[in-house]
Amino acid sequence: MSEWIDRLAKTVAGRTSRRDALKFLGGVLAGGLLAGFTDKARAEDDDGDDKDKDNDNEEINKACQEYCEDCPHAPGGVHGHCIRFCKRFLRNNPKGKLCGTCTAKNPFTGCALGATCCTSKGVAAFCTNVNTDPKNCGACGAPACTGTTPGCCAGKCVDLATDNNNCGKCGASCATGTKCTAGVCQ
Known part of the structure; x- marks a missing residue:
């Protein structure tokens, strides 16, 4: 089977040496690689002008x-x-x-x-996000939340260390009969 492949390769290659074939293959690969880089650069359009060539709506x-x-x-x-x-x-x-x-x-x-x-x-x-940002809780420029562990839950300031409805994190409620201490229901 391998003899058949060798004969086919010689027939197809004709008078082309391995060295010439490898040079040709290297040139094709290098050209393809460079073409890929220039297409990427063209697509990013960071040439400093205001013209964006991506056909935005x-x-x-x-x-x-x-x-x-x-x-x-x-x-x-x-x-x-x-x-x-x-x-x-x-x-x-x-x-x-x-x-x-x-x-x-x-x-x-x-x-x-x-x-x-x-x-x-x-x-x-x-x-x-004014629903979660303790420095802008509820609205932009609102006074920062205070407390041992200040938090902003649903746009309202809470102390995550002591709030039974938001113990340690927003929405973590303590069970009946337990109390939030240092962010842990006990």
Whole structure:
């Protein structure tokens, strides 16, 4: 059987030496590898301009143009970064929300579904879950929760060390006749 394969290989190869065949194969593999890298780079579109070649829908394009409108355009500006981050965010989080405004220091903030966009004077916009964040419990800018082990459960401040309905973690209730001590029902 192996003699038949050898004869077939010699017939197909003709006058091509092994060295020439390996050079050809190496060239094909290297070309394929380089083509893969250039396609990836082209798809990421991080060339610094505002043109994104991925054919986003008009809604994403319009939302990002409006959000990034006030970004610095000058050399060293962040307008192009804002556009790219915005489009990437909205593609990956279609129900997400754009948060705050573009500045040189913070070119883009986007909140995933379930998060709230918090903005206040003198502080960069940020996203948080006001149902679980003890520093913004119930609303953005609300006073931080206090206690031995402060927690925020369903938008209300609790002390996870002593709360019988939230003992050690939100929703962990102590059985009748037991008490929450140091985050453990006893």
